[in-house]
Amino acid sequence: MLPIRDDTPSRTFPLVTFLLILANGLVWLWELSLGGGAALNHFYYQFGFVPGVLTGTYQAPSWAIAPYFLTTLTSMFIHGSWGHILGNMLFLWIFGNNIEDHLGHSKYLLFYLASGVVAALVQLLSGPTSEVPTIGASGAIAAVMGAYFFLYPKAKVQTLVFFIFIAIVRLPAWIFLGIWFVMQLFEGTFGAAQGVAVWAHVGGFLFGVVIAWISSRRGRTRTEYEV
Numbered sequence: 001m002l003p004i005r006d007d008t009p010s011r012t013f014p015l016v017t018f019l020l021i022l023a024n025g026l027v028w029l030w031e032l033s034l035g036g037g038a039a040l041n042h043f044y045y046q047f048g049f050v051p052g053v054l055t056g057t058y059q060a061p062s063w064a065i066a067p068y069f070l071t072t073l074t075s076m077f078i079h080g081s082w083g084h085i086l087g088n089m090l091f092l093w094i095f096g097n098n099i100e101d102h103l104g105h106s107k108y109l110l111f112y113l114a115s116g117v118v119a120a121l122v123q124l125l126s127g128p129t130s131e132v133p134t135i136g137a138s139g140a141i142a143a144v145m146g147a148y149f150f151l152y153p154k155a156k157v158q159t160l161v162f163f164i165f166i167a168i169v170r171l172p173a174w175i176f177l178g179i180w181f182v183m184q185l186f187e188g189t190f191g192a193a194q195g196v197a198v199w200a201h202v203g204g205f206l207f208g209v210v211i212a213w214i215s216s217r218r219g220r221t222r223t224e225y226e227v
Contacts, residue, residue, distance in 0.1 A: 001176065002087075002160040003094050004168065008152055014097035016109045021089050024137060027077045028085050048133025049075040051124040058131050076116040078135040088137045094157075095148045096141075102151055103215060111211055115143030115204050122203025126188070139200035142184075146208025149177040151216065181205050 034040045045061050049071040052058040060068050079085035100108040119139020148155075153174035161167050184205070188198040 001162070001179065003091065003176065004158040004160055006094055006098070006152075006155050006157050006173065007170075008098050008155040010097040010101040012101055014093075014100045016105050016112070017092060017096035017100050020096070020112065020137075021092060024077050024079070024085060024089060028079055031078070044078065044133045044135060047071060047074040047078055048135045049120050049123075050133050051128055051130045053131075054124060055128045057129045072117045072120040073113060075120065075133070075135050076113075076137050076140055079137070080135060084136060088141055092137065092141050092144065095144050098152060098155075099144050099147045099212075102147075102212075107215075111147075112140050112144065115207055115211075116140035118207045119143065119197075119200035119204035123197045123200040126199035134197050134200065136197070139197065139204040142201040142204030143208030143211070145177050145180065146205035147212035148208075149174060149181075149205075150209045150212035 031040060031043065034043055042063065046063050046065060050058065050060075053060045053064070053068055060066075065071060065074065079088065096108075096112075099111075103111055116137070116139050119142065120134060123134055123139070153172065155173040156170045157173050157176045159169055159171050159176055161169055181202070184198045184201040187196070188202055
């Protein structure tokens with residue numbers, strides 16, 4: 001399933017979401033300029049997040065950024081293919097504008113960055129000795145999706161469905177995002193998605209739900225107090 005758009009307009013221009021997409025795009029262009037091979041691999045190990053390094057299983061490459069924990073942030077802006085970055089940015093644009101609208105620009109940026117770190121650490125728990133660089137924005141975007149799942153469950157998501165035939169259907173957000181989340185759980189539990197950090201997706205999504213719940217509770221309490 002591939003989302004095309006939702007029916008929930010935002011009240012403000014999603015500046016942070018736009019800038020995040022721009023930043024990811026610029027980093028991707030830099031990756032393309034490296035031409036692949038050793039140079040690109042060097043880049044992945046310099047800015048990608050390797051769980052085994054953080055847990056002390058392996059020594060960080062001499063050219064890796066320091067302190068190494070910063071790679072939980074830098075890795076969020078690195079992608080491995082056209083499909084990887086285009087898919088991530090599509091999801092971010094569709095679901096990010098409403099979460100930015102709800103939280104406000106500054107809090108949304110903090111939420112997004114914190115979500116990426118949390119997702120990376122959850123992925124570390126699932127494979128603490130891994131020496132493969134974890135890259136991509138999908139952990140942070142999963143948190144955005146989790147927040148959307150909680151805050152806008154009845155919103156309609158126009159979805160391109162590939163199942164025997166190709167069709168465009170309108171699904172309630174809770175169904176679309178719920179199916180997506182269950183698929184991540186399935187793939188993580190049974191190892192059905194090799195080379196994909198699905199536990200980062202799961203961790204990010206749940207973190208997004210929790211933050212959305214907390215923010216909605218605070219907003220309700222503030223309103224009741226002001227009344």
